[in-house]
Amino acid sequence: MLVIKAGGGKGLDTEAVVADVADLVKQGQQVVLVHGGSHETNVISEQLGHPPRFVTSVSGHSSRYTDRETLEIFVMVTAGKINKLLVERLQQLGVNAVGLSGIDGRLLEGNRKDHLRIVEDGKRKILRGEYSGVIEQVNVSLLTLLLGAGYMPVVAPNAISYESEALNVDGDRAAAAIAAALKAETLLILTNVPGVLRDVNDENSLITQIPQAQAEDVLDRYAEGRMKRKVLGAAEALRDGVGQVIIADGRVASPVSQALSGRGTVIK
Amino acid sequence: MLVIKAGGGKGLDTEAVVADVADLVKQGQQVVLVHGGSHETNVISEQLGHPPRFVTSVSGHSSRYTDRETLEIFVMVTAGKINKLLVERLQQLGVNAVGLSGIDGRLLEGNRKDHLRIVEDGKRKILRGEYSGVIEQVNVSLLTLLLGAGYMPVVAPNAISYESEALNVDGDRAAAAIAAALKAETLLILTNVPGVLRDVNDENSLITQIPQAQAEDVLDRYAEGRMKRKVLGAAEALRDGVGQVIIADGRVASPVSQALSGRGTVIK
Numbered sequence: 001m002l003v004i005k006a007g008g009g010k011g012l013d014t015e016a017v018v019a020d021v022a023d024l025v026k027q028g029q030q031v032v033l034v035h036g037g038s039h040e041t042n043v044i045s046e047q048l049g050h051p052p053r054f055v056t057s058v059s060g061h062s063s064r065y066t067d068r069e070t071l072e073i074f075v076m077v078t079a080g081k082i083n084k085l086l087v088e089r090l091q092q093l094g095v096n097a098v099g100l101s102g103i104d105g106r107l108l109e110g111n112r113k114d115h116l117r118i119v120e121d122g123k124r125k126i127l128r129g130e131y132s133g134v135i136e137q138v139n140v141s142l143l144t145l146l147l148g149a150g151y152m153p154v155v156a157p158n159a160i161s162y163e164s165e166a167l168n169v170d171g172d173r174a175a176a177a178i179a180a181a182l183k184a185e186t187l188l189i190l191t192n193v194p195g196v197l198r199d200v201n202d203e204n205s206l207i208t209q210i211p212q213a214q215a216e217d218v219l220d221r222y223a224e225g226r227m228k229r230k231v232l233g234a235a236e237a238l239r240d241g242v243g244q245v246i247i248a249d250g251r252v253a254s255p256v257s258q259a260l261s262g263r264g265t266v267i268k
Numbered sequence: 269m270l271v272i273k274a275g276g277g278k279g280l281d282t283e284a285v286v287a288d289v290a291d292l293v294k295q296g297q298q299v300v301l302v303h304g305g306s307h308e309t310n311v312i313s314e315q316l317g318h319p320p321r322f323v324t325s326v327s328g329h330s331s332r333y334t335d336r337e338t339l340e341i342f343v344m345v346t347a348g349k350i351n352k353l354l355v356e357r358l359q360q361l362g363v364n365a366v367g368l369s370g371i372d373g374r375l376l377e378g379n380r381k382d383h384l385r386i387v388e389d390g391k392r393k394i395l396r397g398e399y400s401g402v403i404e405q406v407n408v409s410l411l412t413l414l415l416g417a418g419y420m421p422v423v424a425p426n427a428i429s430y431e432s433e434a435l436n437v438d439g440d441r442a443a444a445a446i447a448a449a450l451k452a453e454t455l456l457i458l459t460n461v462p463g464v465l466r467d468v469n470d471e472n473s474l475i476t477q478i479p480q481a482q483a484e485d486v487l488d489r490y491a492e493g494r495m496k497r498k499v500l501g502a503a504e505a506l507r508d509g510v511g512q513v514i515i516a517d518g519r520v521a522s523p524v525s526q527a528l529s530g531r532g533t534v535i536k
Contacts, residue, residue, distance in 0.1 A: 081344035096373055098373040164359040
């Protein structure tokens with residue numbers, strides 16, 4: 001079982017990813033593809049007159065404020081446009097893909113984070129009406145039902161709260177949760193850098209191997225921003241039974257096969 | 269088995285529909301819900317700067333021109349926003365809904381209509397680049413797989429062509445095709461009028477019963493525009509083994525139970 005996270009940010013060659021995935025599926029590999037959608041959501045939010053609002057958390061991170069309107073746009077873009085156009089493309093390549101969001105069949109369930117603690121104009125504030133969350137449960141039986149019948153699940157980064165509210169979730173963490181729930185041999189996270197870098201400004205400073213025991217340490221020393229979340233997700237996935245996590249370049253030709261043959265950062 | 273078509277046009281009380289559906293599902297009724305989305309697609313297309321274009325066919329009907337950009341917006345709105353928010357609401361009411369588009373698992377497959385024959389400024393023209401179609405195949409096994417595992421399918425009005433292109437399809441016809449494929453006892457089409465009317469301007473002129481043999485005749489005499497497509501879909505569904513088709517008011521309280529207890533137009 002291979003769980004792949006691809007897309008969401010800019011620069012990824014989605015066409016190369018799906019072509020590569022199609023080859024693997026035809027060779028009999030079971031694959032679950034998880035995608036993102038932040039960038040396209042931002043573009044469409046702007047066009048719809050509800051531009052994304054980024055806030056600074058008390059811990060100093062920048063994050064998106066997902067009010068209900070933003071959530072609905074996020075769901076529309078990720079579970080609608082991105083998900084279905086990926087499914088269409090995979091179908092063109094002969095893969096019988098089925099798109100799902102985390103809302104469908106309670107595929108991805110977790111706690112809603114209904115407020116953000118932010119710093120604005122030097123003051124600490126609480127921003128209410130947030131619709132994001134962290135996945136705690138994966139409905140594995142829905143995935144195995146589809147996989148067992150020969151379908152390839154394509155999953156949008158949404159979840160459902162215990163109170164059944166749709167939520168915005170991080171795609172990398174969603175992929176990690178799915179990989180852990182399926183006890184996948186490999187979780188492959190494709191991104192727009194070569195992998196985990198010693199120096200974020202130097203693409204030649206790739207860390208090729210990280211032993212599982214050192215993942216947290218590497219996280220503290222090298223990972224920043226979004227990469228931090230990827231490595232955090234990787235560490236969680238490994239702890240929960242995933243064989244290996246590969247963080248690799250999604251901008252190259254045959255990105256999936258290249259990553260599986262050892263390019264990128266392998267954490268295990 | 270009950271297949272319900274609800275939503276897409278204005279005026280329908282979606283909240284009343286889903287509440288009613290939830291009650292039926294809890295009583296053990298197997299339901300497939302099919303929705304539309306033309307109205308909301310028009311609104312969002314306008315907002316995105318790609319307003320809908322309506323053309324007049326050579327036979328005098330007004331229809332939407334679905335170019336690739338419109339198709340992508342239609343898929344985004346129907347399979348994303350409308351579908352997932354319906355699934356969210358059903359989950360809140362305790363129904364384990366799973367949303368699908370006709371693209372997923374080739375659920376709804378048919379021939380692409382790639383051009384429209386139109387009349388513009390008094391001249392006949394061929395408008396190319398159309399992405400709509402008529403459903404010819406339903407992947408029943410995907411629906412029964414989900415139904416058998418306790419999920420309620422919620423289906424967006426998209427299809428996939430034999431060449432694997434996403435298509436815009438009519439929601440009423442999609443519901444009729446699904447009902448026929450499942451040999452449903454009842455296909456219920458909820459709309460924003462009381463049913464098939466003798467006089468389209470008089471809501472008191474409801475035709476309560478139409479024998480199957482007379483459906484085509486009624487179609488010719490009374491049905492206009494969208495109602496024509498509903499009755500056409502009904503006639504096809506009955507021919508293909510559906511027990512009865514009810515066309516009923518979706519604007520009332522408990523619209524599903526009221527229709528099932530005989531309100532509206534019953535065709536059988």
